[in-house]
Amino acid sequence: MGNKKIRSALISVYDKNGLEPVLEVLHGEGVKLISTGGTAKYINDLGYPVQKVEDITGYPSILGGRVKTLHPSVFGGILAKRESDHLDTLKEYDIPPIDCVVVDLYPFKETVKEGASEDEIIEKIDIGGVSLIRAAAKNFRDVVVVPSKAHYTHFLNIAKHSDCTTTLDQRRAFAGKAFALTSHYDSAIQKYVRGEEQTDQLTLAHLEATSLRYGENPHQRASFYGDPRECIRQIHGKPLSYNNLLDIDAAVFTMAEFADEPPTVAVFKHNNSCGLATRSNLPEAWKMALAGDPLSAFGGVICSNVEMDEKTALEIDKIFYEVLIAPSFSKAALEVLQKRKKRILVQLNKYPEGQKTIRSTINGFLVQDRDNYQHEAENWIQSTEAKANEREFRDLQFANKVVKQLKSNAIALINNKMIIGIGAGQTSRVDALKGAIEKAGENNLPLKGAVMASDAFFPFKDCVEIAHQAGINSVVQPGGSVKDKDSIDFCDKNGMSMYLTGIRHFKH
The missing domain is CATH 3.40.50.1380 (Methylglyoxal synthase-like domain)
Known part of the structure; x- marks a missing residue:
């Protein structure tokens, strides 16, 4: 035998x-x-x-x-x-x-x-x-x-x-x-x-496991099952870690929201975007994304929706980061970036689509469709007498895309297509807003004229009161609270505009 x-x-x-x-x-x-x-x-x-x-x-x-x-x-x-x-x-x-x-x-x-x-x-x-x-x-x-x-x-x-x-x-x-x-x-x-419909059976079958250095922490063993090469390809740097892969996933799905925008750069830490900006050119987009929260950007994951050029690469190279993702890299940019042997460079081949999310729970799994809902802003309900101006309405759409990808409870503050403050993963929506406002203040970013997006409804009017005191005049949120009218009435009394999307974006 x-x-x-x-x-x-x-x-x-x-x-x-x-x-x-x-x-x-x-x-x-x-x-x-x-x-x-x-x-x-x-x-x-x-x-x-x-x-x-x-x-x-x-x-x-x-x-x-x-x-x-x-x-x-x-x-x-x-x-x-x-x-x-x-x-x-x-x-x-x-x-x-x-x-x-x-x-x-x-x-x-x-x-x-x-x-x-x-x-x-x-x-x-x-x-x-x-x-x-x-x-x-x-x-x-x-x-x-x-x-x-x-x-x-x-x-x-x-x-x-x-x-x-x-x-x-x-x-x-x-x-x-x-x-x-x-x-x-x-x-x-x-x-x-x-087909893709929900079934009464779940099959998890992948050919090979890729062993990772460790899990979220060094004492945890970890593996990656699957083949991401259709979507991403590592072209330089040390092997991807468990946390790298989680942040890359968050970065890629967030950037998918901005795939058709002019040059856009986002910075991610712990699955949340701490900086994100769209500008007419890539160096400026990077400058504004970093300005959104330069402290949190340290050791983060950076993602661009356009080819990485030399000028931007030289600026990015001034800070410590873990991963840089882009659809492509110019030859000159690679010459700059590959000088640091351990820095991870990832080529984004395509945005993933049509996936489900799977999470282990007590003796089982939770499976759901990934939140791929695409908003059509023309279908939003203007719930207030005041109407957002053209710039504010663009920022509201931008903010809603950002907040959709943040951990709940989540608030995103945007001014001129740039994150000026986010509050994410908070047990209180008020605390999420206060954290976002505080972050904007720390970085000397203008709250006056900024807009606010919330991933879920406001149960009370306290959030719009705080936003108004900070200088925010336009808000987008799903609506659906039994006390929506209290928030709407406050906005009307104070000349604020509010739009209801009808779609919640909890992310736990």
Whole structure:
């Protein structure tokens, strides 16, 4: 049951890239090669002897290739224990034992992403390949499974140095990877077939975990499951940490709100934006974003919605930061930024969309749609006699985008498309507002003419009273309090404008 010499291998792969070195090693050790259709032709064209599966089963590939390996003469050879009774059965039915299975599945997820027709997508649901993988993984005590081309290198490292002999621990490890792969593959299929609607089942399946240095704190172990490369790509710096990834997530989803704006820069600490500004050019946007809270910016995550240029890079390089994110970096900017070896640079390839949020709770998970609601300001209700002027109304829209991404209770104060103060994560909305006003005062930022956004309704009129005393004249909030009228009446008495969106943005 320990070490097992590979004497025969069944090979059935969709993508032939990287297969030739595997064939070379197997053939060099005298391993009998068995294969199907296109893979058999590929092996034969390389000059290696190969036995077709049809010669073993006595049946050709049928139904347009839907059925090739699904036969007792194939699966019997994979699933048979290397014990006398099973081996006698193989001998009785002239079934060759199979010691190694190499598979690369149909690219189902990739076909879905390409926007293929449903007929094309269905044909990329691999049945035989998944069955081969599961059968070989089940019988890991006697059979080694190589479940995808991603595992060729590891397999080759073993095979080259052991005369194609594997240990039980090695076969068990490959089996674990195999079952993880098929689970992930099936999860993608069920997600496609069911659609995005809420279901009565939750499947969490990711191929590999990336170990992180530690979690939120050094005494906590942590891993990242998934593949963010479609959205982001690290191009420089030390490995991403748990906290880096959380802040990058907050930065990317916040910046998605400003994707179509002129140059915009945001600074994040502990999942909240502490500075954010839009200007006609990037250096000025960075200057104003930093001015919003220069103290909190220390050690933060910075994100831009346009290419990072040299002039801005030189200014950013004057402070200590953890991560800088941008859709691209000019060559000159990279020359500046890459001088600091540990600073993390991340290229934003695309904004993520259509995701759900998942949080662990007491013995379970909470799942919800991500708050991707896009406001149409023309549908907001003007609840007061006074109306915001054009500049104020633009700032109200800006403020509402900012506050949507802050931790509740949240208040955002904006003046001329720039954060001048935020209050986030407070147990009292009044405290959130007072904190935002205090922050603006500390940084000598003008409250007169500023606007205020709240992530949820005002239960009392105290917030608008405090805002008015500070010089704020325009407010946007969801509304919905039984005492909305008290806040509205105060605004009317004091010439303030207030708009109700009807949409709350709690974020816990």
